[in-house]
Amino acid sequence: MGILEVKNVSKSFGGLKALRDVNLSVAEHSVHAIIGPNGAGKSTLLNVLVGKLVPDTGSVMFDGQSLLGRKPYEINQMGISRVFQTPEIFGDLTVIENVMIPCFAKRDGVFRMHAFETVENEAEIVAQAEAALADVGMLERRDMHAAALSRGDKRRLELAMCLVQEPRLLLLDEPTAGMARADTNRTIELLRQIHAKRDITMVIIEHDMHVVFSLAQRITVLAQGAPLVEDTPENIKGHPKVREAYLGEAA
Amino acid sequence: MLGLNRQDTALLIIVAVLTLLAPFILNPFPEGSGLATLNAGYPDLMQRFVIYGIFAIGFNILFGLTGYLSFGHAAFLGVGSYAAVWMFKLIGMQVIPAVLFSMAISAILALGIGYVSLRRSGIYFSILTLAFAQMCYNLAYSVLGNPNSRFNLTNGETGLQLTLDDPRILGVQRTPDGGIPVPNFFGIEMRDSYDLHLGDWVFTFSGGYYFAAAVMLIAFYIAIRIFRSPFGLMLRGVKSNQTRLYYTGINARPYTLAAFVISGTYAGLAGGLLACMDPLAGAERMQWTASGEVVLMTILGGAGTLIGPVLGAGFIKYFENIFSKINDNVLHGWFAFLPDGLEDFMVTLVHPFVGKGWHLTLGILFMLVVIFLPGGLVEGGQRILGLFRRRKAPPPGPDPEHHPKPTPHVAE
């Protein structure tokens, strides 16, 4: 039994079957990659996991509890955080404030009426947020307006926002897209460390095979809404069907 | 101090000093001089400044922080007024229970309206609040206001008034000389005032004003705390990216609802205070125009800033009360020093903008402010401060050829 169990999940948009009978089991404390051609349904699957979409059929269990019918914030409170394919951040807030919000969510739950405390006095929260920014190398941008960040920096900020929650399951939708190679490597290193240090499971979607092969312990290949194969990175690399449908000459 | 950082403490102190000294500041012109018309230091207007200030501060907690634009806040103001007048009629003329009751009733109403309206966002939310408020207005105006019905809660268009035969079970029904008693704060009547004559100047200190001002300072202080609190941060998160908030484990709805109720309570408080200063509650203070007014006040002053709404409220109330009173008589007084022909010319020139034309001036000023000061009056203030600062220490400019142009504030 993995920590995340997806069983027979299907999802259609009108006539388009974006997911067909997807089964996926993610072992606890592993890094599991999902790869596949564009439009294969990878992001759709993540959307189902975080409660953005309701699947037509099937079940999704996290740590023995069903995720279906739960609101996104409840799912997050169960310990699932997500990095989006196009960065979702609080553009009007400063970088540090962006990271403090998830800290509060982690500490206080879905709602707490602390209208008479002062943000700056929450030393513990500030410290956590700064540490997370330092992790992704963004501490010097602490007080910048998040909207003014370059795209790569927005990615890193969003990663920090997820990491600071110390989730049990981290869902990463192309976390290094648009990042400079050096930063990609740094991110790989960071994810690796976090994975080693904490009891964390990661599901990662990437088109950058360098990232996938450096991190993943298992890989599921999704094509046209259904899993094609699931195997170890070594075997996937050599899999002829995958090479043809997805990897091309790159691998 | 009081859990505020230095900057906020300074702001609070400045506001406190300004409100305390308002009777002096607002009466800069000597009595009897031509410009005395421009004085605003009389109790009624000063009271209005602070009360509408409270209204706008509260509105800004919702709009400025969460971005939810309510077009129905006047409903809470009106309900607050009715609640207070009913307390005066039934219980007695002490203002404290009246104000508390106003806040309670409007909070309950805000909870109901907010709960339903917050199911939608953007313009859909605005229209829902507008629709609810208009329904409240219509209820107050006709359904619950028919003097011949048993449910005459509001007395219709005439407005809910005190009468000599109200019960006032904890107070007196009528004063010794047979009149209706006056709202008071432990004996200090809201209508009490004291005139200080200094040379040609007259300064009026009014009990009602200082009571309302004290309440406003408390309201302002609470607003600062809310702005600086984690709660405030969440609200700004709602404005910036509500979706992200949901995926971060936070349910935005209770936060927005709380903000809605708080701002509705502020409105109720303002309504209650209005009734304390002048115990009559009319339905028209619930109409959409009244809701629109607080929106304008907030934007004009600077939405999302602490002091902006108060400035906006003062600005609009000043025009409504002072400019509408400048008539040709006064104008002739102003321009009397000019030769006759020129005097008449100046009067004719200014005439369309004052008196019955005060709306015109206000409209033009709305446009000028929003065109040239996108951040509202607060931005105007900042620019003036900026000018002073810059004059002190000019920053080392870059290569003059590549001098940065400030971003145009109007987008092309």
Place this chain on the structure above:
Amino acid sequence: MTMIEETRSGKFQRPDFSRHANMAETAPAFLSVWDVHAYYGESYIVQGVSFNVHEGEILALLGRNGAGKTSTLRAIARTGSPQVTHGEIWLDHQPLHRMSAHEAARAGLQLVPEDRRIIPGLTVEENIQLAQIAPPIGWSLERIYELFPRLGERRKQEGVTLSGGEQQMLAIARALARDIKVLLLDEPYEGLAPVIVDEIERTLKVIKEQGITTVIVEQNAIRALMLADRAVILDTGNVVFDGSAQEVLDNEALRAEYLAI
């Protein structure tokens, strides 16, 4: 008279670039960027960038995150943000720096922006049709769908609901739908499956064969350099290298310093 007409009538002359240090090439430049400075509000982002692109070549514009690549492309495309305060941009004898964004587009320039900018509320097909309203018009719908069959299948779907990679295809398709002289690509491979990247790379070669000039910004620098003829490297808003792509591939020190690879 519009800018374009004025230029054609010979009223405007190209500046003489020879006095500029970086302009080593002798061949006439097709797209010339000369000493461009640009700001976002008070922040000085593009700090005097100059480079030339020759007709029909592919230029890789490289640099770290935040180096100012996107800002440079946006300055060339005349988007208005960042605000260009100084400098000249010439495209085939036309002064782009005096044009507005739509005039520049009509002059034959096309930017494929980094966040794709698929227009919400419009279907895939409408997104492409939109590119064919203003002259000059390029590839036909059929030809585009031939290159990207996926788009053909999805033509009635709302553009923004496409998967990330499909959106990237649509963005490129939109550029091809116009008759362009210069294509500015901002991270075209981002989010694309490796096979599709290969596909697009092939397309870019096809485009090149047709004589279209391309400027490509890409984080996958090696890939971009293998495709490109020349490379320009930016760092904190300044050009730090201008030379052949091969040179960058060969010069490890350079790559380490500015590209960290």
Place this chain on the structure above:
Amino acid sequence: MDAIILQTLNGLDKGSAYALIALGLTIIFGTLGVVNFAHGALFMLGAFCAVVFNRLLSLSYITIDPTQTDFLGNPLKVETPYVIGWFGPEAGQAIIDWSVPLSILLVIPVMGLLGLAMERGLIRYFYRRPHADQILVTFGLAIVLQEIVKYFFGANPIPTPAPPAMAGGADVGMLLGFPENAIVYPVWRLFYTFFAAVVIAAVFGFLQFTTFGMVVRAGMADRETVQLLGIDINRRFAVMFAIAAIVAGLAGAMYAPINSPNYHMGMDFLVLSFVVVVVGGMGSLPGAVAAGFLLGILEAYASLDAVKQILPSIDQIIIYIVAIVILLTRPRGLMGRKGVMEE
């Protein structure tokens, strides 16, 4: 039965006004994304175009008639319109009588130019500003326009009659087999409904069967990208705005005989037309028109005596109740598009 028919006609008539105003408003508000609080003022200006046109036609020269006296006992000044002087009493009078329908000649150019001027001179700087700023500036503009009209035309409603041929009632009942004079409905109101239908059809035709509408919608969603595709979006925005202004102006001018124009008639319609647009669904032209007619007709039915006896005062709040119900059951109004003005 005849009451229901009459109220249906009333509903259609009122609905036409709502639909026309909402149509213009939704072009500006739903398509260009500008919360235009001055739209009511455009409607009002349209009505005053009719007034001005009437006054222009009635421009008179003054002669003194010693046989009559004015209220102070002085000899009376008699005014004769120039057109009567030129075309003779009959033709001249006919021209004056038909001034309202003829005022279209004035409304279209005036309102079109006004719309262009407004967009170029003011609104275009506000496309990218927050809605709040748009509200403030357009509200300011509305006040200014209103006050200017008040300054020149006074605060009282100005009677602006329909041409005599269309001023009376038409016996609609007879057509439906009712006895004579059972259902009489003012001809001009019937004409108004017809006129509204024509204008609506014209606008729809223009926006649906040309790419113009699509381009403007796209430009609204992402103006930069549209410009990068070589389209001069500013010009199209301006044209769109001018169309909206013309529609509002026509709605106002033709409304003049129904409700004597006064300077605040725009404000009276403003809030309701916002409700109509939103109930119809942001960004949807058919939605705005449908909602306009729906609310108009429901409002008319709510004023049926039978209904009011059960629910007193329902006629005054029906629109708001319907708005609440629709917005709570259909998140984006009747036909709203996703993402428009939801942020």
Place this chain on the structure above:
Amino acid sequence: AAFTNEPKGPNVVFGFNVPQTGPYAEEGLDELRAQQLAVEHINGEGDGGALNTFSSKALQGNGLLGKKVTYVTGDTQTKSDAARASAKSMIEKDGAIMINGGSSSGVAVAVQALCQEAGVIFMAGLTHANDTTGKDKRRHGFRHFFNAYMSGAALAPVLAKAYGTDRRAYHLTADYNWGWTQEASIKAATEALGWETVATVRTPLTATDFSSYLAPVLNSGADVLVLNHYGGNMVNSLTQAVQFGMRDKIVNGKQFEIVVPLYSELMAEGAGSAVQGVYGSMNWNWQLSDEGTKAFVKSFGEKYGRPPSNSAQTCYAQVILYADAVARAGSFHPCAVIEALEGFEFDGLGNGPTLYRADDHQCFKDVLVVKGKENPKNQYDILEIVEKTPVEQVWYEPDHPMFAGGELGPCNPGE
């Protein structure tokens, strides 16, 4: 000071609080003109107007108790809140000792209560509801204008004579205090003469299109439509009723008729030809031939180039009456002024001998029944006076049920 705003300097300040914006602005402006004229006359400028014909000779045309009268103006916006704010500022800021004006009963009642509390005199302008001097009366408030009851009492007999006693009436009523009392008054008066009331329907004050209220009238079997409307409401409902062909209808074998119980020249002007032949009542009309009227119309007409409306006349009279009371009392003290006004009988300000009744501060004088003129001779010749109903016929006792409840309360000098 002994009382609120006791004048200390060389001037005494009057406050003119009229609607300068909003739907009644035109009415308010006419009032303002009249008020300014009155001040001129009191100060001895101009031709003295009706002071020359006024029965009391206490005013000499040399100011008031040795002081020059000045005035401040304010905008009520026809909203109680705004009106009270404006009045308060006149009292608190400008030291006004008397407030005059208002163009709606709601405003009048609200401002009257305020003046009572503040200790200044309120000389009501245009207010026609029974409540102003009925259940909402105040010691400090005085009304020269007539009221809805009087309209009913004067109008009903004329209607009965013109249209017969067997009529079925349908009322459309502006949904607020004034509308209700007028509806009740007209209903009572016409029913007493044998008419039947088919229905009374309330229309919102903000309504501009009355078509959906007019449609049911035709099927109700009514043959008379009573429009308890005023201002913009009246202009619209009347013209629309005419458009619906109501004037041409025959119902129950009788010609369908429309009645507008409270007329105003300005509104009649707005309704244009629709008023022709329509009956209504007025407090005063410039076409009256008494000396007071002639003097006032002449002085007003020469200054402003148009005849005064009846609201202008009432405001003019109220300013003169206040000043006169001060002069007779020899003091600005409100209690003295009240005493001088209570029970005061006078003539020469227009429309004959008048009594300011002490019990409720209502003026009693003749009431005019007017009719829209069929062939107007000039722009201002819109209404013709049909009858001058003698005061006896419109008289009522202070405890009349329509006016009962409420008390004047004490005199309040303030301070």
